[in-house]
Structure formats: C-alpha cells, structure tokens
Amino acid sequence: xxxxxxxxxxxxxxxxxxxxxxxxxxxxxxxxxxxxxxxxxxxxxxxxxxxxxxxxxxxxxxxxxxxxxxxxxxxxxxxxxxxxxxxxxxxxxxxxxxxxxxxxxxxxxxxxxxxxxxxxxxxxxxxxxxxxxxxxxxxxxxxxxxxxxxxxxxxxxxxxxxxxxxxxxxxxxxxxxxxxxxxxxxxxxxxxxxxxxxxxxxxxxxxxxxxxxxxxxxxxxxxxxxxxx
Amino acid sequence: xxxxxxxxxxxxxxxxxxxxxxxxxxxxxxxxxxxxxxxxxxxxxxxxxxxxxxxxxxxxxxxxxxxxxxxxxxxxxxxxxxxxxxxxxxxxxxxxxxxxxxxxxxxxxxxxxxxxxxxxxxxxxxxxxxxxxxxxxxxxxxxxxxxxxxxxxxxxxxxxxxxxxxxxxxxxxxxxxxxxxxxxxxxxxxxxxxxxxxxxxxxxxxxxxxxxxxxxxxxxxxxxxxxxxxxxxxxxxxxxxxxxxxxxxxxx
Amino acid sequence: xxxxxxxxxxxxxxxxxxxxxxxxxxxxxxxxxxxxxxxxxxxxxxxxxxxxxxxxxxxxxxxxxxxxxxxxxxxxxxxxxxxxxxxxxxxxxxxxxxxxxxxxxxxxxxxxxxxxxxxxxxxxxxxxxxxxxxxxxxxxxxxxxxxxxxxxxxxxxxxxxxxxxxxxxxxxxxxxxxxxxxxxxxxxxxxxxxxxxxxxxxxxxxxxxxxxxxxxxxxx
Ligand SMILES: Nc1ncnc2c1ncn2[C@@H]1O[C@H](COP(=O)(O)OP(=O)(O)OP(=O)(O)O)[C@@H](O)[C@H]1O
Ligand SMILES: [Mg+2]
Numbered sequence: 238x239x240x241x242x243x244x245x246x247x248x249x250x251x252x253x254x255x256x257x258x259x260x261x262x263x264x265x266x267x268x269x270x271x272x273x274x275x276x277x278x279x280x281x282x283x284x285x286x287x288x289x290x291x292x293x294x295x296x297x298x299x300x301x302x303x304x305x306x307x308x309x310x311x312x313x314x315x316x317x318x319x320x321x322x323x324x325x326x327x328x329x330x331x332x333x334x335x336x337x338x339x340x341x342x343x344x345x346x347x348x349x350x351x352x353x354x355x356x357x358x359x360x361x362x363x364x365x366x367x368x369x370x371x372x373x374x375x376x377x378x379x380x381x382x383x384x385x386x387x388x389x390x391x392x393x394x395x396x397x398x399x400x401x402x403x404x405x406x407x408x409x410x411x412x413x414x415x416x417x418x419x420x421x422x423x424x425x426x427x428x429x430x431x432x433x434x435x436x437x438x439x440x441x442x443x444x445x446x447x448x449x450x451x452x453x454x455x456x457x458x459x460x461x462x463x464x465x466x
Numbered sequence: 467x468x469x470x471x472x473x474x475x476x477x478x479x480x481x482x483x484x485x486x487x488x489x490x491x492x493x494x495x496x497x498x499x500x501x502x503x504x505x506x507x508x509x510x511x512x513x514x515x516x517x518x519x520x521x522x523x524x525x526x527x528x529x530x531x532x533x534x535x536x537x538x539x540x541x542x543x544x545x546x547x548x549x550x551x552x553x554x555x556x557x558x559x560x561x562x563x564x565x566x567x568x569x570x571x572x573x574x575x576x577x578x579x580x581x582x583x584x585x586x587x588x589x590x591x592x593x594x595x596x597x598x599x600x601x602x603x604x605x606x607x608x609x610x611x612x613x614x615x616x617x618x619x620x621x622x623x624x625x626x627x628x629x630x631x632x633x634x635x636x637x638x639x640x641x642x643x644x645x646x647x648x649x650x651x652x653x654x655x656x657x658x659x660x661x662x663x664x665x666x667x668x669x670x671x672x673x674x675x676x677x678x679x680x681x682x683x684x685x686x687x688x689x690x691x692x693x694x695x696x697x698x699x700x701x702x703x704x705x706x707x708x709x710x711x712x713x714x715x716x717x718x
Numbered sequence: 719x720x721x722x723x724x725x726x727x728x729x730x731x732x733x734x735x736x737x738x739x740x741x742x743x744x745x746x747x748x749x750x751x752x753x754x755x756x757x758x759x760x761x762x763x764x765x766x767x768x769x770x771x772x773x774x775x776x777x778x779x780x781x782x783x784x785x786x787x788x789x790x791x792x793x794x795x796x797x798x799x800x801x802x803x804x805x806x807x808x809x810x811x812x813x814x815x816x817x818x819x820x821x822x823x824x825x826x827x828x829x830x831x832x833x834x835x836x837x838x839x840x841x842x843x844x845x846x847x848x849x850x851x852x853x854x855x856x857x858x859x860x861x862x863x864x865x866x867x868x869x870x871x872x873x874x875x876x877x878x879x880x881x882x883x884x885x886x887x888x889x890x891x892x893x894x895x896x897x898x899x900x901x902x903x904x905x906x907x908x909x910x911x912x913x914x915x916x917x918x919x920x921x922x923x924x925x926x927x928x929x930x931x932x933x934x935x936x937x938x
Binding site: 519521543544545546547550551553555557558559560561570571574575603605606619623 | 832833835836837838839840841842843846850851854855858931932
C-alpha cells in the first residue's frame with residue numbers, strides 16, 4: 238500500500254503532463270468539431286437537396302469508420318500527400334472531424350426542434366428571419382443542445398486516448414512510459430483511469446451547474462444523442 | 467376470527483405521512499352482494515380498495531376474506547388471486563394482446579398450461595363481448611374495450627370478489643354504457659363486487675347497498691333507494707343529488 | 719487498393735468474422751450484465767444500488783482503452799492472465815454492460831408503476847411482475863439503443879488491435895507490415911467497416927419495423 242502511494246507520487250508529475258496534453262487534444266478536437274459541425278447542421282437544415290445529400294454522406298462515413306482507423310489513415314495519408322504535420326495535429330484532425338459528424342447531428346436536432354411554429358410566431362410579430370433566429374430559435378436551440386454536447390465532450394475526452402496509437406504523448410502514453418521503468422502496470426493504469434474519471438465527472442458537473450442556472454421549465458434539455466465510450 | 471361474511475373490514479385506518487385519510491372504516495360484503503362506494507374526490511375510496519389487497523398496506527384495522535385475515539397473512543399473493551381488481555386506468559399490460567393479458571395470470575401465477583389458459587381466456591373475452599379482439603394490443607382498443615379486457619382478466623382468475631376502482635371514469639360517456647352492462651350482468655350472475663363509482667343510475671339499480679363516504683368516514687350506508695329518498699344525513703342527500711345532476715341517471 | 723483486397727480477402731474476411739463475433743458476444747453478454755446491473759440499481763437495497771451506481775459511473779467515466787489495458791496488462795501481475803482476444807471480449811462485455819444498464823434503467827423507469835401494480839393485483843410477486851411484465855416492455859423499448867450499441871461495438875472492437883487480438887484491424891496491420899502499403903491497406907479496412915456498418919444500420923431498421931408492437935414507437 239505504502240509503496241503504491243510512493244509509486245503514484247513519483248508518477249504523478251509525468252501523468253499530469255500527459256493530462257495537460259489530453260485536455261489540449263480534447264479542446265482542439267471539440268473546437269474543430271464545432272467549426273465543422275455547425276455549418277454542416279445549417280447545411281442539413283437550410284441547404285438544398287445536393288448540399289444535404291453530400292453532408293449526409295460525409296456524416297455517414299465519419300460515423301461508420303472506427304476512430305482508430307481514421308487516425309491511422311490520417312497518420313499515413315498526410316505524409317504521402319507531402320504534408321509533414323506533428324502527430325498532435327493529426328490526432329486533432331481525426332478526432333475533430335469525426336466529432337463534427339456527431340455534433341452536426343446534435344445541432345441539427347436542436348434547430349429543428351424549435352423551428353416550425355416558433356419561427357412562424359416570431360415572424361407574425363414582424364421579425365425577419367435573422368432576428369427570429371438570433372432571438373427566438375438560438376436561445377432555445379442552445380439550451381437543447383448543451384446536454385448532448387456535454388455528453389459528446391466526455392466521449393471525445395475518453396477517445397483522445399486513442400491518439401496514443403499514433404504516438405501522441407498524452408495521458409495513456411505517459412502512463413506507458415512510466416510502466417516501462419516501474420513495471421507496475423496495474424497501479425499506473427488505475428491512476429490513469431482515476432484521472433480520466435475526475436475529468437469526465439468535472440464535465441458532467443459543469444453540465445448540472447449550467448442546467449440549474451439556465452433551465453427554463455418546459456424546454457426539453459435532455460440529451461438525445463447516442464452514447465459512446 | 468371466523469366470519470360469515472365473504473369480506474369484512476373492521477376499523478380500518480390509513481395515513482399518508484401525517485395525513486390521516488381513513489379514520490375508522492368498517493363494512494362487510496356477503497357472497498353475491500354488490501356494494502357501491504361513493505364520495506367526494508380525495509376521501510379515501512381508492513385507498514380502501516388498495517388496502518384490501520395490500521397494494522397499499524393499511525396502517526391499522528383488520529380485513530378478512532372469509533376466515534383468513536388479509537391484514538396479517540404471509541400469503542398475500544394467494545389472497546390477491548382470489549380478489550380481482552379493476553383499475554381506473556385499465557392497467558393492461560401493453561406488451562401483451564387482449565388474450566395475453568387474460569392468460570398471464572393463469573399461466574404465470576396459477577401455473578396452468580397454455581392450452582387450457584387460452585381456452586379460459588377466450589371464454590372470458592366472449593363473456594365481456596370482445597372475443598373478436600383477442601389478438602389486438604391495448605393501444606389498438608377503445609377505452610371501453612380495454613376496460614372489458616381488464617374485467618375479463620380479473621374474471622379469468624375465478625375470484626371470489628372483484629374490486630372496481632372507478633372503472634368508467636376515464637371513458638367517454640358513450641363507452642361507459644358497455645362497461646356498466648358487463649358489470650350489471652356480473653351482478654345478476656351472482657358475482658360479489660365492491661365498486662367505487664360516480665354512476666348513480668347504475669348504483670341505484672344494481673347495488674344492494676350504497677356507502678357514502680366523506681373525509682375518511684362512512685357517513686351513511688344502506689339500500690340505495692333509502693339513501694336517495696330518505697337519508698339520515700342531509701349531506702348524503704346533497705351529494706347524491708349533485709352526482710345525479712352531474713352524471714345523470716346512468717346508462718338507462 | 720482493389721489488388722490488395724483481391725490478394726488478401728481471405729485474411730480480411732477472417733478478421734471481419736472475428737470482429738463480428740467479438741461484437742456479438744460482447745453485446746449480448748453485455749445485455750445480460752446490463753439487466754442485472756439495472757435491476758440492482760433500481761430494485762436492489764441501498765448497498766447494492768449504490769455499489770452498482772458507482773460501478774456504472776466508473777466504467778462510463780473512463781476510456782475503454784484504459785479498461786482494456788488494466789485487464790490485459792494489469793491483471794497478470796496478480797496471476798490472472800488472458801489471451802488477447804479473451805481480454806478484449808471481457809473488457810468489452812463489462813463496458814457494454816455498464817452502458818446498456820443505463821439505457822435499460824431509463825426504459826424500465828418509463829414503464830409506468832401501474833403496470834407493476836396490476837401484476838401484483840393478479841397475485842404475482844414483485845419479482846414475477848418485474849420479469850413477466852416490466853422487463854419485457856423495457857427490453858422492447860431498449861431495442862433502438864441496443865442496435866445503436868451494436869453498431870458502436872463493431873467500431874470500438876477495433877481497439878482489440880492495440881493488444882494484438884486478431885480481428886479485422888489487426889489483420890490489416892499484419893498485411894500492411896508485410897507489404898508496407900499502410901495507407902492502402904487501412905483504406906481497404908476502412909471501406910470494409912463502412913460497408914458492414916451501412917448493412918447493419920439497414921438490417922436493424924428493417925428489424926425494428928418488424929418487431930414493432932402497436933403502442934411501442936421507437937425511432938432511430
Ligand atoms: N401514495 C400517496 N401518497 C400520499 N398521499 C396520497 C397517496 N395516495 C393518495 N393520497 C391522498 O390520500 C387521499 C385519499 O386518496 P384516494 O385516492 O383514496 O381518494 P379517492 O377517494 O379515491 O379520490 P378520487 O375520487 O379522486 O379517486 C387524497 O387526499 C390523496 O391526495
Ligand atoms: Mg380514487
């Protein structure tokens with residue numbers, strides 16, 4: 238027991254360094270997911286047939302290929318095309334693009350669930366489409382989207398562990414390095430798991446605080462997004 | 467304590483938290499009798515029925531089915547097999563067809579074999595006039611049909627007694643009649659029934675006795691004609707006439 | 719890429735077979751585990767309920783990859799040693815079980831309490847009511863979540879590659895490390911996943927229409 242605590246203590250500085258990388262990976266991937274996902278959602282809701290067709294195909298592909306395969310493909314494809322980018326960026330690209338497909342679904346659902354009669358009611362007051370969107374649709378859609386986006390954030394956080402396979406020195410790989418010297422896989426992996434658990438719990442806690450503060454009775458704020466690991 | 471009554475309730479009390487809902491209820495049913503409980507909303511009528519089969523265990527008092535004390539028996543499931551219960555919201559199992567709903571008590575509780583259970587289920591469904599809907603799921607039935615499945619399910623268990631908790635309150639007026647007709651026929655066939663209902667026309671013509679409750683007490687009980695024409699308490703008369711105004715004379 | 723597929727399809731299909739087998743075993747065993755966990759969480763006593771709740775939260779709050787490493791690399795120090803494929807399946811079952819328990823809990827709680835009451839009124843015990851009345855309805859409602867889970871598991875079973883269990887992804891890597899055409903081989907692997915998942919999504923949609931019972935609507 239005592240040795241374990243000593244071991245964890247000596248591992249912690251390394252693991253925390255990995256944790257920072259994990260958080261950075263999560264942040265940039267989610268951001269990329271928003272930047273790509275939002276336009277995709279608008280394209281799906283407001284675009285013409287050709288646009289919706291191609292966005293649907295993009296989503297189907299991004300949702301059907303395992304993240305691991307996406308990461309390896311990017312890792313081998315970019316150098317072939319003459320790009321030499323650091324593995325960190327390759328990981329963000331893979332995780333972020335995949336997340337954009339899921340995020341797009343969330344935003345689309347949120348927009349659609351408040352469009353319709355709400356939009357009509359707003360226009361009946363003389364608002365134009367843009368005013369109606371910013372003042373009526375968006376405030377409701379954001380509330381609807383927050384819980385599934387939180388859920389997606391937790392998923393992305395956990396999935397950044399796959400970046401380990403293309404050599405990003407994030408939390409899991411830091412753990413591996415330390416195991417190579419200490420030869421105590423169980424203790425180290427459990428510590429790594431505990432750190433992830435703290436991070437995901439923090440994300441969920443932030444959600445419940447947000448819900449308490451901004452909840453409007455009657456606006457469905459429960460998640461409708463399928464879950465993952 | 468043995469009793470000649472089929473069902474006997476002695477000094478029944480019930481509270482939800484601080485709130486005393488039943489303040490000493492005593493009543494009894496003989497075999498073949500039909501009694502109707504009426505009273506304003508929130509007086510504890512449903513609580514009595516739930517107390518009887520211990521879906522809500524009573525706080526104090528004694529309830530007997532023939533000479534078995536329900537309130538203390540260890541074998542409450544055997545008592546429940548002998549007392550049917552018909553719910554206001556039907557309580558049909560949504561994943562089973564009408565026939566499946568009637569069969570499940572027979573196959574799972576009474577361990578009857580499927581063939582036999584199916585035969586009984588069909589008989590009971592015919593008896594309540596919906597043999598043609600045996601293979602329909604609850605969501606495909608009208609309220610009146612659902613409630614008749616509920617009654618068939620209770621009947622199939624061959625109960626000594628059936629409790630009805632406002633069996634027609636969630637039905638449209640035009641569907642109420644078909645359920646009341648089934649209940650009327652049961653009364654004539656000699657089924658023992660304790661019914662909570664607001665249908666005064668039905669109560670007047672079918673009940674052997676009317677029980678008027680208010681505020682957790684039985685105010686008055688007796689033959690319906692007496693309570694309507696010549697009640698001991700002014701309150702009874704007021705209430706019964708208000709109900710008759712509201713709901714009319716029933717299905718006649 | 720076509721030539722890669724033509725040259726190596728027996729290996730790739732063998733890998734795909736293993737992938738689908740791992741998925742099937744993990745999902746179905748995960749369902750059984752999920753049923754026990756959700757029942758424990760809802761109907762168990764305080765101790766059981768809290769333990770199960772904590773277990774589910776921990777599994778859902780940590781990456782599958784780390785769980786896999788704990789089982790494959792962590793346990794041998796305590797004398798428990800699994801073949802890669804066994805370790806993969808065990809960790810997938812545990813992981814899937816925790817997720818399915820949450821879906822099931824939601825759908826059990828959406829079955830109205832009146833259903834259990836009606837079951838008791840027929841003389842069933844509480845557990846008979848749960849088994850014959852509540853669970854059959856809850857399981858039907860959980861079908862869309864289950865098929866979703868199956869689709870996810872096809873993809874996430876690729877993690878078995880990191881410990882060398884010979885499913886589709888690992889077969890791909892073995893081929894690539896022989897001919898050094900990493901990109902092309904992984905592209906073929908990606909296409910296989912894509913096709914397989916499109917087929918399963920289609921099949922499940924059909925299946926859900928077929929097993930639909932009037933009054934039980936579910937949508938994907
Ligand atoms: N599970 C419960 N917990 C707390 N209070 C309850 C519960 N069930 C009933 N009550 C309360 O007990 C009182 C009696 O309820 P009960 O359902 O027996 O009335 P009722 O006479 O059947 O009324 P109604 O005609 O509306 O059905 C009511 O005030 C009700 O609010
Ligand atoms: Mg009531």
